Amino acid sequence: MLKKLLIANRGEIAVRVIQTAKALGYRTVAVYSEADANALHVDQADEAVCIGPAQVAASYLNADAILEAAKKTGADCIHPGYGFLSENAGFAKAVKQAGLTFVGPPEAAIELMGSKRRSKIAMQEAGVPVVPGFEGNNASDDELINAAKDIGYPLMLKASAGGGGRGMRLVDNSEELAASIQRARSEARQAFGDDELIMEKAVLEPRHVEIQVFADRHGNAVYLGERDCSIQRRHQKVVEEAPSPFVTPELRNAMGEAAVKAALACHYEGAGTVEFLVDQHRNFYFLEMNTRLQVEHPVTELITGQDLVAWQLRVAEGQPLPLTQNQISLSGHAIEVRLYAEDPANGFTPQTGTLHNFTPAEGDGIRFDTGVRSGDVVSPHYDPMLAKIIAWGETRNEARRRLVRALEDTTIFGVTTNRHFLSRIIADETFGAGEATTAFLQQAFRDDPSLTPQTLSIRELAISAGALSLSHSGQPGWSNAPSTALPIRLETPDGTRELLVSHHGPSLTVIHDEEHYELTLQNPHPNQLCIIDNGVRHRCQYYRNGDSLYLQAFGHSWWVRDMTHQPAKGAQGAGSGxxxxxxxxxxxxxxxxxxxxxxxxxxxxxxxxxxxxxxxxxxxxxxxxxxxxxxxxxxxxxxxxxxxxxxxxxxx
Structure with missing residues (x-):
């Protein structure tokens, strides 16, 4: 009987594993870097051990420090989560050699499936369909260039040891190939310490559909439906759903059987995901197998009613799978989005800073997996994902409605996020019709307003002025006296705005250029306004931090900076050099x-x-x-x- 579980990870997946482990009676141990000393996963675990400085190579990738933490705390098993050391065969072997149980597959399976070249060859031998390509062993640049002539364009370069879109390049013609090889090798070397590449014929505008598989050490293997992960940016998943709106029952069975065949071919144990590309004619091709729990596993849990972490721990103890294939059923529909601290209007640049207010939405059918809370700092050292928001519904449209509302009602002040971008995807007609492919974002969202710097409306400017006025009440230079006209200057995402604000009791009039706007403001609770606009009441959340003001209303969020009492200075524009x-x-x-x-x-x-x-x-x-x-x-x-x-x- 396993008793104490160490989670060799951080963030939301560490929190997720801790919750199930505690429910099953395990004692839990967290590991953390110096930058994560006050992190949520550290607080939730029974014990915690610092394993090094912020840099991942010295902490979360430091296998010796993690094993020492297990020894120090008496942990008898280690769950790797995903990312970091989760697909490191050497780490799995070291855990076993230390006399501990690794909550994951055998190191031989990790090693085989960790190589895109070797795994593709193994799948061909097992009779699993694969994409035509070139899998030369440590192929040189010249060998890749020569092989491309036979494959034809467009083609995909892929890091053999890679995942998550890193070390991957779409090449449209021979002129681009040499430079693309260099960039792919560089990125693969940085991310995985291995610059081996393979090439595949590009399957244009496919669906990315993956099958969740589970196997135990008694020879049993099952699949738990599919997940559609077609909506991607830079080959990284943005939205995942289960079941796929494109997959028929016949295709589900065929892909599921192929995925089980893949798992059995490598003597697999535990949770794994076999990923396929599916073309417009519903032909499917093996892409890769992830030998770990996936980020998107919650959608499978919601439609099957199963706890996949509990399944992992059960298999790790040597028990048989809890269900046979015939006992697994699917119910309803689930959609997951990845909430990132990033700026879609600035090339999805990762954002850092303090989360002044982080309040997840709640409601029927809503699940929020996160590893952060209000007051936490988003650092540059780790992936900028703040949370996974998952919605379940009896129907796909019910899940969509719930997810859009959850995105709109989640409050995040302090860093820019992709929240509005995600809600626009879920509400999009093409996505709603189930017709989104891997080309969806590039085609449908190329000129989307959420990808350009936000221009605040006169209503948003008026609400901002009102919130600033209330937060400044009693301070020098501000007045709420009746009929007082107050000039203020606000810095906004798209430039500085000069406003003239007048108060008439609870009413507010704001003039900007040729526009003017009137509304009534009340302040029933701290950091919350009640807005009466054209006879309709709305709630507005706001938070003031120095001269910065963060606001959220009507399902949108924005920020302004009070520049009223600061000397005007010219902004450094484009072309500054x-x-x-x-x-x-x-x-x-x-x-x-x-x-x-x-x-x-x-x-x-x-x-x-x-x-x-x-x-x-x-x-x-x-x-x-x-x-x-x-x-x-x-x-x-x-x-x-x-x-x-x-x-x-x-x-x-």
């Missing part, structure tokens, strides 16, 4: 030197942050002046990396 870091991160490569001539839009620096590489581009043409960053440097958001002078300035 100052290349600044868009986020905290590490410099992967510097592509220019002082004196080089560059063109506007040219990539000058590659910045790695939150497990992804981000190209930093010149905002004007000219001559490189200073180069203030070197490969390997850790940099802060806003830090000057490179300066560019115009040719005229250089001559002068």
């Amino acid at each position: 100052k290349l600044q870091a868009g986020m905290d991160g590490a410099i992967v490569d510097v592509l220019v030197a002082e004196g080089d001539e560059v063109e506007q839009g040219q990539t000058l620096v590659i910045l790695e942050a939150m497990k992804m590489e981000h190209p930093m581009k010149a905002d004007r043409s000219g001559i490189v002046g200073q180069v203030l960053a070197n490969q390997g440097d850790q940099v802060k958001r806003g830090q000057l990396l490179i300066s560019i002078q115009s040719k005229e300035e250089t001559v002068a």
